[in-house]
Amino acid sequence: MIRPGSTLGILGGGQLGRMMAMAAADLGLRTHIYAPERNSPAFDVAAEHTVAAYEDEAALVRFAKAVDVVTYEFENVPAATAAILGAHAPLAPNAHALAVSQDRLMEKTFVAELGIATAPFAAVAGETDLVGALERIGRPAVLKTRRFGYDGKGQVMIRPDTDPAEAFAAIGRAPAILEGFVPFEREVSVVAARTAAGAFAAYDLCANEHRHHILATTRIPAGVSRGTEEAAFEIARSIAEALDYVGVLAVELFLLTGEDGERLVVNEIAPRVHNSGHWTLGGAVTSQFEQHVRAICGWPLGATGRLGRVEMQNLIGDDAHAWEQVLAEPGAHLHLYGKAEARPGRKMGHVTRVYPESD
Template structure:
């Protein structure tokens, strides 16, 4: 075990790295963040911020010399960086797991090899494949870049072979996945922690509502049958085992109108839909990330109260800072701001949670508070 007083490294300086850093420092660890952004939110909270590229040789030497273990806050860290660090110290999760999540083609293939279901899809890597892929998948469909797409970016809805071909051109002729748009009943996600010994714990399932391809609200516990929630946890655990994963990860699911449970995608890190754990669980997903990294026993994942989490995007700052008094006047609202210097439309600037023993009341209050901020 790596105990408090040692130094942990974090690759990535965004809000997920920031919340990891807060959890680690609360537990008594030192934290070194590597991120090329000199104003990174995590870098401001860490003991030290290495302002350098993720492949910078000097920065990697510093991480090796100063850190006892390293984790990541997003999946697009170069795999070679992780492998270079792993030759000298524990890196959790490892390069192999991140490589699967960095490319939708690899990811979907891995999910199916694990015996889990996805929405129908076809690979499109050349222009001539667009028409045949569309014929196989059918309408409605969505063409997604295989790499570097998130929060609705790098995705184009298509409803004909010609539209598919045009979308492939618009996305720059990069490898893509054409995916059938299923008839959705709702979307859910599972955040779990898995140790190097294979022990796995799942947090309560979250029900997710998106706007414009970006998560807007997570409702916990998800309003789904217990059997569905259990099946999702079992599927997420299966996926983590197939990856021989160590750390915190999230798996997103579609529930179709017919009741089928389909894996949408995985995230090899803490997840936006798990932010509710900061306020409503015995152990947050970020403390759990520290525990997994350091080989400590996992904390209790029990939900203490129903909760609703709402994202705060940069759109709310269009006319200046939102009136936080409208939110903080609610005694059970918990505000988390990420310390980002510049607000932009679609940029995640913070979130808030509303806690209430009555889930329906929590949903109603969260919607009302968000509307107040947006007014």
């Protein structure tokens, strides 16, 4: 078990690392951020930082030896990086969770093998595979690179009139997965935590709205049946147990509604704190950032109760210029990430609004 006064190493210097570092400091931990970019937002709230590439073995070893536990804010940590770090310090979540969530094909296969519903999918190594896969899965379908996709990048929709060759070219002819289109009604997510001792706790199901493939708003409660919410928790628990997971994870799900009621389909696993869990900062008894720190330190999980009906709104690009209005809004919680330039599509901050449950 990690004790207060120990040092938490965080790979990645963005807003997730930043909020994690503040949660760790509030619990008496020191933090050390490792990131390749100078002026990373998380550096401003950390005791130490290292600016180095994720491939810089010497820097990684020095970093791992200087801290008591290593975690990360993004799932695309290279396997070699994870292996180097893991040889010199405890790494949580573990390298297997990274490997599974980095590769859409491994991820879908892993989930399906747990008996949990996913979109129909097929591996696409080349154009020939794609034609066969389209015959089995049908159109519309989505062709996605196996690796390094996020926020809608590295994917293309295949409609009835789409030329498979062009679609494959559009994703750079990279190893891919074809996924059947899921006629979902809504996107929801579970943010949950698991400890090495097997304790598990989930926050209430989140209803997410995206704009241009980027999360725009999260609302809690999600407005689903109690049974659906429990099913989502069980999905997250099965995944966390199968990965021997330690820390906070998010499972993104599609909610389908039909004559037979609500149904959930897993879209993606994020082995880290997640944007759809930002509402917990000020909207739940324990924030996801504190919960992650508790889990990776081997501490008891915190209470996940909600403080009311909650809405989280991302401030993307120029949205952040509205900071003064948000500050003037009674009870709105403004969080800004300290990024200098408000580029389009860049997550600059978020606002959390907590309302009485009955409103």
